[in-house]
Amino acid sequence: MTAVDPSVTGKGVPVTRRGRRRGETTVAVVARLAGVSAPTVSKVLNGHPGVAAETRQRVEQVLREQDYRRPDAVTQAPMLEVAFQALESHLAIEIMRGVAQVANARQLAVGFTETASGPGWLDHVLRRRPVAVIAVYGAAMRREHARLAASGIPLVALDPTGEPVHSVPSVGAANWNGGLTATRHLLELGHRRIAMIGGPPGFLAARARLDGYRAAMDAAGAEVDPSLLRSGTLSYEDGLRHGRALLALPTPPTAVFCCNDLLALGVYEAARRAGRRIPDDLSVVGFDDLEFARWSGPALTTVRQPLADMGAAAADLALTLATGTAPPRLRLELATTLIARASTAPPR
Secondary structure: OOOOOHHHHOOOOOOOOOOOOOOOOOHHHHHHHHOOOHHHHHHHHOOOOOOOHHHHHHHHHHHHHOOOOOOOOOOOOOEEEEEEOOOOOOOHHHHHHHHHHHHHHOOOEEEEEEHHHOOOHHHHHHHHOOOEEEEEOOOOOHHHHHHHHHOOOOEEEEOOOOOOOOOOOEEEEOHHHHHHHHHHHHHHOOOOOEEEEEOOOOOHHHHHHHHHHHHHHHHOOOOOOHHHEEEOOOOHHHHHHHHHHHHOOOOOOOEEEEOOHHHHHHHHHHHHHOOOOOOOOOEEEEEEOOHHHHHOOOOOEEEEOOHHHHHHHHHHHHHHHHOOOOOOOOEEEEOOEEEOOOOOOOOO
């Protein structure tokens, strides 16, 4: 991999160099200044466990103050790390596309890791010494943020599932407005008995979409029947399960707003098994606008999240933080858009 001069990127990100010039700091010097052994310094440098948090912070502080550079490291471009809960997520590809677009323009490498692999994922990330980390759909990550901050590595949360650490900047979509727009679309078609299949109650985006649904129903004077509100794991299987239960009600819904496109596909299958036609007997709206939404039969009406733009915005924010510049605000929300296709129609 080719080295990149910080002046080329314009962001001042450090580049590891081969060899050591006279007068440069050694592991022994760092150990002496930090009051620890050389093996302890090596553990910190390589992200290994077994070092007390206070000791790790002291060593990392000395490393920064002395501008330590590894003597044996191969020349490499600075790296931007993206941490996903699961890389096989249907959303991951679009997010990666946006991150890669920004990284390529700045001549940065991009690394990917899975947080679901276990608590050791951060040790591997610290070993790679990225210029910044983007955590996608992560929880609060207080402990991880503290360790990254101690290493001088900024963290950005992309659509966090839980309430993010107050000092961690985040990027997300306008989920409340998306829920409002989806439900308003169904109301304008004439539906009043509108079900919603949401996500886990602790998932911030799912809560915001549900609140948007409730706001639209309230504004239209439409009653929210508690039996029409379901929550699940944002999976096809839960869409099928809840869809079958909703269609088996004595007075089933005429429309269903799903918290994501996978749930909507599950409802499609539930309708097929119940002998209901979409949109003649049941209107369905999803959320995300993943690539398969337009290929569904019929093509799915859904709320588009600008996933690639969210990835790019998170990368821009992370690299701004890497230069020591404070962001203008801690939360950035990108607009969502209703994409009306063939799965919605007026009720019969």
